Amino acid sequence: MKDLKIKTRLLAFAGGLAAFIIILNIIHIGVMSTLNDSAADVAGKWTPTVSSAQGVRAQASAFRALEFQYAADTTNSDAAKQQMDTVQKAVESVLASCVAAAPDNASKQLAANVQSAWATYLKTHQAATGSASEMLSALNGDAQNQYTALDQACGKLADYAQKQASVTSDSAAAAFRAAQTVSIIVTVLAVMAVFILCAFIYRGVTGPVEKIVDSAMKAASGDFSGSIDYTSKGEMGPLAEHLNKIIGQLKTYGNYIQEITKVLNQMADGELDVQLTYDYAGVFAQIKQALNHLSESLNQTMGQINAAADQVSTNAAQVSSGAQDLSSGATEQAASVEELAATINGISDHVRTNADSARDVNEQVTEVSVKLRQSNEQMQGLIAAMHDISDSSSQINRIIKTIEDIAFQTNILALNAAIEAAHAGNAGKGFAVVAEEVRNLASKSAEASQSTADLIKSSLQAVKHGSQLADETAQSLTSVVEGGHQITASVQQIAEASSEQATSIEQVTQGVDQISNVIQTNTATSEEAAAASQELASEAHLMKDLVAKFKLRSEAQDDSEESTPVQQEADVPEPEEVSHPVEQPSLPEAQTYPENIDEDSFEDISSVSADVHDKY
Amino acid sequence: MNNEGFEAVNVAVDGNNDEMKGKYLTFWTDDQLFGVPIKDVVQIVGMQKITQIPEYPDYAKGIINLRGTIVPLIDVRLRLGKPEKEYNDRTCIIVTSVNNSYFGFIVDEVEEVTDISDDMISPPPKLSGDTVNKYLTGIARMNDKLVLTIDTAKILGEEEFDALLQSAE
Known part of the structure; x- marks a missing residue:
């Protein structure tokens, strides 16, 4: 029994169950055929006989009612006759079917009785069809008895058929009850057999499964000590055997994991100089390789982080000092720009004053120009007066000549x-x-006229000179007027230029304000940079402290060689990508940081100034 | 002036030689002051229209008609060998009477009628063969001026005198 396979057991169980079902169905089919026969007897034989007997009775009653109608009402005797013929045909047809359908001899005899009684009654009827009175007498006479006989014959036939139908029905009920009993017994037996077979199969499967489950649960909970004590040629035997192998392998893996855990704990505690001793199998060989690789990588990375933290600390200090310098420089810039703004404001005031002065000068020059024009006109009047004087002098000269x-x-x-x-x-x-006196007078007169002539001559020369001077003065005044126009134009240009200067200086003031804002932003940014770099330096120190917690392989082997953070061991395969960062440090040198920062900041400032320059 | 005036002059010339002695009429020619005795002088007239006479010497400029009397004219400048000068409103004609004949001397300017005593007059410098000496009678010093006194008759040669006189007539 133990070596039976689950498949075999399940097949046996299914076959037994099928046999029970087949037996039960055979019994059922037999009972049902008996019931069917009984029902067919009732429905096909006895029920039509009962109905036809009662049909004959009903039709005969209707016929008799028509006869009475015929007898009572003579006005419609023809119509009554026709109706009576129709009903007579219906009675005869029902009677014929009743005789034909009679299932046994007794019923056939009773049907024949009915037929004969109908024939007797019909005979009497046909004899009395001549008149209504005859019909009435016949109805009350012989026909009365004959009808009663017919009715009784019909009732006998119907009772007999009814009785036969109930007999058939009772036999069918007895057969059904017998079949019910058999069915219940067979069903109970079948259920019992099913339970027995299920228990048998269950016991064959669950026994080893429970053992396997116990061992598997132990293994699942980490206990690899137990093994499954079960051998069988069925399906459970190999299952238990392989599960035992798995548990054994898991035990080995547990040892692996224990060692890996130990090593990882050491690494977590900062001991990075670790090696795995077991000969790992399967995927655990990759784990061993990866773990050794991890150890190497962490050694190298921590060494690099240490060096980088040093450099970051140094550079952060330089960045901090540079940012502080930048901040102080930006502050000085802000002060200078404020002075510049004040100076520009002063220049703006001066330029505005200049513009006002130029406007005043313009007005004054315009007035001067008007006055100069008046002076020129007056000078022309002077020249005319000079000419008049000259003319008068010439006339005086002529008089003196005379x-x-x-x-x-x-x-x-x-x-x-x-x-x-x-x-x-x-x-x-x-x-x-007297002549002498006259001569003296003439001489004095001549002298006086001569001196007058001289005076007039000098006066004429003076007038001529004056005219020349007046001409020159007029020309000078004309040129002065032109110069005044030019001065007006120039002063106008100066006024416009001063206005443009004022506008430009306003724009310059705005630009200086923007520069001031930029410098304030720069100051804030550089202060933030200084703070950030100081924070960076402290973070670098913290990082260095954290990294110092790790005991590196190189430190364990050779403390003096700090420049080579990781020394490769011979048995560990060296991945190229691990050694690559050691040979080529990705961090730039310490001096390059501040230069880069300075250049960037200068570029920022120059770009800002370029923006400002572009705006103005 | 009229004809009666001439007659009176003629009378005076005839009868008052003593009174007229020592009186000279001075005139300017070529910036030199000359003096002619007043007894020879008839009249002073201004410049007038001159009628030129052909074949006269250069210094004889021509003749004028002085109220009906023909007066030949001598240009003193040319007669004294000085450069000719254009006449102006100062130029005067001194009409003289020599040997009852009228001559007109064209001078640059008339100065005055003045008294020159004999003691003021020095004899002219002697230069042999000098024609000037024929009419230059002396040199008088008057204050700061020197006056060359000339003989009216001798300023013309004998031939010239006659020729002129003839042509005038």
């Missing part, structure tokens, strides 16, 4: 008088004195 002529003539006259007086001798002495 006076001179007169004086000359007078002189000659006086001389002639003197000559006459001399010729007159003593008599002319007094005349000579």
Whole structure:
């Protein structure tokens, strides 16, 4: 029994169950055929006989009712006759079917009785069809009895058929009860057999399964001590055997995991100088390799992190100092820009004053220009007056010429008088004195006219000189007026230029404000950078402290060689990507950090200034 | 002036030689002051229209009609060998009477009628064969001026005198 396979057991169970079902069905089919026969007897034989007997009775009753109608009502005798013929045919047809359907001899006899009673009654009827009175007498006479006989014959037939139907039905009920009993017994037996077979199969399967489950649960909970004590040629035997192998392998793996756990704990505690001793099988060989690789990598990485933390600390200090320098420089810049803004404001005021002054100068120059034009007109009047003076002087000159002529003539006259007086001798002495006086007068007159002429001449020269000067002055005034126009234009240009300067200086002021904002932002940024770099330095120290907690392989083997953070061991295969960062440190040198920062910041500042320059 | 005046002059010339002695009429020619005795002087007239006479010497400029009397004219400048000068309103004609003949001397300017005593007159410098000496009678010093006194008759040569006189007539 133990070596039977689960398949075999299940097949036996299914076969037994099928046999029970087949037996039960055979019994059922037999009982049901009996019941079917009984039902067919009732439905096909006896029920039609009962119905046809009762049909005959009903039709005969209807016939008799028509006869009475015929007898009572003579007005419609033909119609009543026709109806009576129709009903007569219906009675005869039902009677024929009743006789034909009679199932046994007794019923056939009873049907024949009915037929004969109908024939008797019909005979009486046909004899009385001549008139209504005859019919009425016949109805009350012989026909009365004959009808009663017919009715009784019909009732006998119906009772007999009814009785036969109930007999058949009772036999069918007895057969059904017998079959019910058999069915219950067989069903109970079948259920019992099913339970027995199930228990048998269950016991064959669950025994080893429970053992296997116990061992598997132990193994699942980490206890690999137990093994399954079960051997069988069925399916459970190999299952238990392989499960035992699995548990044994798991035990080995447990040892692996224990060692790996130990090593990982050591690494977690900072002991990075660890090696795995077991000869790991299967995927655990990869784990061993990976763990050794991890140890190597962590050694190298921690060494690099240590060095990087050093460099980060140094560079962060430099960045901090640089950022502080930048911050102080930005503060100085802000101060300078504020001074510049103040200076520009002063320049703006000056330029505005300049513009106002230029406007005043413009107005004054315009007034001066008007006055100069007036002066020029007055100068032209002066020149005209000079010309008048010159003309008058020329006329005076002519008059003086005339006076001179007169004086000359007078002189000659006086001389002639003197000559006459001399010729007159003593008599002319007094005349000579008068002539002398006249000559003196003429001489004085000539002198006076001469001096007047000289004066007029000098006056004319003066007037001429004055005219020249007046002309020159007029020309000068004209050029002065033109110069005044030019001055007006220039002052206008100065005023416009001053206005443009004022506008430009406003834009410069805005630009300086923007520069001031940028510098304030720069100051804040550089202060933030200084704070961030100081924080970075402290973080680097913290990182260094954290890294110092790890005991590296190189430190364990050779403390003096700090430059090579990891020394490779011979039995550990060296991955190239591990040694690569050691040979080529990815971190830049310490001096390059501040330069980069300075250049970046300068680029920022220059870009900002370039932006500002572009805006203005 | 009129004809009666001429006659009176003629009378005076005839009868008052003593009174007229020592009186000179001075005139300017070529910036030199000359003096002619007043007894020779008839009249002073202004410049007038001159009628030129052909074949006269250069210094004889022509003749004028002085109230009906033909007066030949001598340009003193040219007669004294000085450069000719254009006449102006100062130029005068001194009409003289020499040997009862009228001559007109064209001078640059008439100065005055003045008294020159004999003691003021020095004899002219002697230069042999000098024609100037024929009419230059002396040199008088008057204050700061020197006056060359000339003989009216001798300023013309004998031939010239006659020729002129003839042509005038």
